[in-house]
Amino acid sequence: MNNEFTASSQKYDAVVIGVSAGGLNALTTLLPKLPNDFPMPVIIVQHRASDSDNFLIEHLGRLSNLQVKEAEVGELAQAGFIYLAPANYHLLIERNRHFSLNVDPPVSYAIPSVDVLFYSAARCFGEQLIGVVLTGANSDGTQGLKEIKQLGGLTIVQQPETAQERYMPDAAIAETKVDYVLPLLQIGQLLTALAEGGVE
Amino acid sequence: MPSKNELWVFEVDLLLEAIFFRYGYDFRHYSRASLERRVENRLALSDLSSPSEMITKVLHEPAFFELFLKDMSITVTDMFRDPHVFRVIREVVFKQLRTYSRVNIWHAGCATGEEVYSMAIMLHEEGLLKRTRIYATDYNNRSLEVAQQGIYPVEKMQEFTANYHEAGGKGSLADYYQAKYEYAKINDIFNASITFANHNLVKDQVFAQMNLIVCRNVLIYFDQHLQDQVLTLFANSLVHRGYLVLGDKETLALSKVQDEFECVSYEQRIYRKLAKV
Structure with a gap:
């Protein structure tokens, strides 16, 4: 696999990441790779227990060069921040790039659901969106990634062999002709390269 | 030419106008992303291809509107939630x-x-x-x-x-x-x-x-x-x-x-x- 990504003119406006079982390790590996001038918001749905909210945010915040926080209703998604969906709510992004939440029924048994975030983000950012599916033991994210691809966004999936749980990456790859299948460290490099002006 | 995305937004606007005109329920100031997801679900469940198709059914089939109304109010709630x-x-x-x-x-x-x-x-x-x-x-x-x-x-x-x-x-x-x-x-x-x-x-x-x-x-x-x-x-x-x-x-x-x-x-x-x- 090639580590060097060469520049192109494609400009992206946001990264959305979906991750489930094994997510703590995956995010601990990936997020510190993003530089402090990473020029777009990173928005994450991580399936988790409701009482682990603060731990996760503080833990990732300590490791990351970017500010990690829970996404709030009405908040504008901005560069410099990594946003996490709160437990027990679906996280969505409106076309004006402000977050919204809902308590609709679980999707793929999950609330927050990766699919819900990805659908709304695809509608909001279209071709300027990067969608990433990481480790997980269910198929949440599969439909959302397909939607991102259909609306012209870039799709990245963690290489299943390198994932703690490969079910979610496998499901995503089976449904969509994804643009990149990479191990975590290279996903970090790719995102950074894309942010610096893109990749051929 | 409007994009597919812009067309979708326009169609959903029309759908909400149709519902307000026909039944007096005003969803025009609902959070749009959540609402659109429910529209999307209803399209899939009723085997429809666009919000425009929903408009016809909403205007002429009150039973279909009842379905949509139900879609709009399904939320997760529990006893002593939080x-x-x-x-x-x-x-x-x-x-x-x-x-x-x-x-x-x-x-x-x-x-x-x-x-x-x-x-x-x-x-x-x-x-x-x-x-x-x-x-x-x-x-x-x-x-x-x-x-x-x-x-x-x-x-x-x-x-x-x-x-x-x-x-x-x-x-x-x-x-x-x-x-x-x-x-x-x-x-x-x-x-x-x-x-x-x-x-x-x-x-x-x-x-x-x-x-x-x-x-x-x-x-x-x-x-x-x-x-x-x-x-x-x-x-x-x-x-x-x-x-x-x-x-x-x-x-x-x-x-x-x-x-x-x-x-x-x-x-x-x-x-x-x-x-x-």
Whole structure:
């Protein structure tokens, strides 16, 4: 696999990441790779227990060069921040790039659901969106990634062999002709390269 | 030429106009991303390909509109959901309510009623039920029917029981329902204290003076304009020093009425109306 990504003119406006079982390790590996001038918001749905909210945010915040926080209703998604969906709510992004939440029924048994975030983000950012599916033991994210691809966004999936749980990456790859299948460290490099002006 | 995305937005706008014109339900100031997801689900379930196709059906088939209305009101709700909130209501708010001889409580957007019965149980345990009238309202009659019956899937009771104890429950939740086959029915003892009624927060008015309004996870479905309108309705419905409880992720911070309230507990989103200056 090639580590060097060469520049192109494609400009992206946001990264959305979906991750489930094994997510703590995956995010601990990936997020510190993003530089402090990473020029777009990173928005994450991580399936988790409701009482682990603060731990996760503080833990990732300590490791990351970017500010990690829970996404709030009405908040504008901005560069410099990594946003996490709160437990027990679906996280969505409106076309004006402000977050919204809902308590609709679980999707793929999950609330927050990766699919819900990805659908709304695809509608909001279209071709300027990067969608990433990481480790997980269910198929949440599969439909959302397909939607991102259909609306012209870039799709990245963690290489299943390198994932703690490969079910979610496998499901995503089976449904969509994804643009990149990479191990975590290279996903970090790719995102950074894309942010610096893109990749051929 | 408009993009596929722009076309979709236009079609959903038209759909909402059609619903408002035909039935008087105004979803035009709902949070758009959540609403569009529900439209998308309805398209898939009814095997339709675009919001435009929904417009025809909405205009000419009231039964189809009923389906959409049901889609719009399905949310996750539990007894004693977010138990810490109920605990603070019991420990802090009830202490003040106790000083009144008559208490009015409004559950606005009560959906299928789980939180209404949670409140009634707490009032009962604190000896406040007899002096209290609970108004439980929703704009969806189907939800209200479920709420009024107080019948829930029995498998939910385990979770509800755990919530109940975490919320400071003083007895056993099983004392308040009868389990039969796969259902649990809340006891009739609460019926006399609860008035279920149709009320649409988007267009209906103040109907009584309240000591406490509970409206959790309803405002997150509204845009800022509609939130302000509904919060103004709440402010006008509350007695001086009356309480307002919102959902865990909802806040008065950006609203028009924020100066009319003080925050009793930010974590629990419990606010109190200031006395008129």
